Amino acid sequence: MKRIENADMSEYTSFRCGGKADLLLIPDTPDELREALLEATGNNGASSEGEDKARGVLMLGNGSDTLVRDGGYRGTVIKLGDGFSRIEIKGDRVTAGSAALLSQVAKAAAAESLSGLEPLSGIPGSVGGAVFMNAGAYGGEMKDVLESVTALSIKTGEITEIPADKLDLSYRHSVFSDTGDVILSAKMKLTQDDKETIEARMKDFTDRRNDKQPLQYPSAGSFFKRPEGYFAGKLIQDAGLRGMSVGGAQVSEKHAGFIINTGGATASDIIHLMRLVQNTVYDQFGVMLEPEVRIVGEE
Ligand SMILES: Cc1cc2nc3c(=O)[nH]c(=O)nc-3n(C[C@H](O)[C@H](O)[C@H](O)COP(=O)(O)OP(=O)(O)OC[C@H]3O[C@@H](n4cnc5c(N)ncnc54)[C@H](O)[C@@H]3O)c2cc1C
Known part of the structure; x- marks a missing residue:
């Protein structure tokens, strides 16, 4: 597991500013993630102290919706590493690890003639951050395509698959802001369409972003x-x-x-x-x- 002490958060957030985090841990497997949580909180969640101590842990995705104040973060930042960035496509289902970028997932889906992620394809976040925020754009949001999420409980260390209708998804909100659990992967249900048409829609959304933002x-x-x-x-x-x-x-x-x-x-x-x-x-x-x-x- 990669560990960086006094990690400069300006390097990990899209605002390119902010102070240093005491410790940044980058786990690549669920076991390393449990180890990271254990180190950050002093327990793996099994004790009742878990919830309070867990406040010293900050999950970070691609840092594109996070601003770290100049005094930095007194605690541990955990960013899921490349081991959590696998994209798997079976039929019309796409399962993507939390560290995969939404743009990469949309591209992989388009290559398999799967539609549904076009409006979200230009959002510069990770899958984990997009689920957490229920990210959305141009009339679409994660909620529209999400079938289930695999998450690790910060209290028990257990991994469970949670159906999307149990995630309390609403405008820029999910249950994860209440539980603090770690999103490991997301399963999305897409629909077959013509590949060129999907790619043209993605290009149109990209052009609109370039034009307006x-x-x-x-x-x-x-x-x-x-x-x-x-x-x-x-x-x-x-x-x-x-x-x-x-x-x-x-x-x-x-x-x-x-x-x-x-x-x-x-x-x-x-x-x-x-x-x-x-x-x-x-x-x-x-x-x-x-x-x-x-x-x-x-x-
Ligand atoms: C140029 C630009 C354009 C944007 N356009 C849009 C847009 O059109 N629509 C939109 O909705 N947003 C937009 N955003 C905001 C941002 O990209 C999204 O909110 C995105 O989903 C955040 O993902 P991230 O991985 O960068 O999250 P981060 O900023 O890293 O994290 C966001 C939140 O998610 C939590 N989190 C991240 N990963 C996990 C995980 N694995 N488990 C548990 N919690 C986690 C973090 O703790 C944090 O609270 C834009 C940002 C930029 C810079």
Whole structure:
């Protein structure tokens, strides 16, 4: 198992900023994962202390929806390694390890003429992160294709397969934010379609992203959740905040829903800008924007 002490989280998160984690462990097998959890929490979950101690563990996927504060993370970050990135296709079922990237899974599915992942193919996350967040785009979400998830209980170390309808999947939410269990793999049910048509749809979604999103800058995508009945980007734009910056953090000129790192932004710059946006939008429209980005670590 790979272990990195004082791991610089700017290297592991798409915002490219943030402090250091005390320890980063990269397990490649379920046994190594149990070992990592044991080391991080002081037990494998069998004791009743498991839940409290487990707060010192942060699961990280591709880091594309996570912002680590500048003081870093006092505890252990666990990122599943390549051993968890297998993609297996049988008939219309695709089973992908949590560390596989959504884009790789979508590509593999398209190669087998399987449709369903096209709208999600441009999301720069891992399968684990996409299940955790119930990631979605262009009218599709993980919930639409997910059949079941294999997860390791942080309390007992047991591995179980959980049907999708038991995962409490809703807008950017799954049961895993409550349980803290580790997602190992996801089984998706797709549908047969013409390969060229699938690839053309994927290209169309990619073109739309390139056209609308500031992809040349580090970010975590849309910073805020979509408030009921509104679009966060439109509210931010209408509040006159497009281009507003704090230090190296800026409300993107191209897409006001994105906060970008224009170079040298600290996590603190991003969080100050987030608060400025929240307060201004609230004062003007009475809507409190809630971050979609998971903000962790010490001030
Ligand atoms: C340019 C850009 C565009 C984006 N566009 C979209 C979009 O269109 N739609 C969308 O929904 N999101 C979008 N995002 C946000 C992000 O890519 C998604 O939320 C993605 O699903 C996060 O996956 P990740 O692996 O990077 O997660 P991370 O940021 O690593 O983790 C996210 C959460 O999942 C948890 N987690 C990760 N892996 C596991 C695991 N194996 N077991 C348990 N918990 C785990 C983490 O603890 C964390 O709380 C975008 C981001 C960027 C940078």
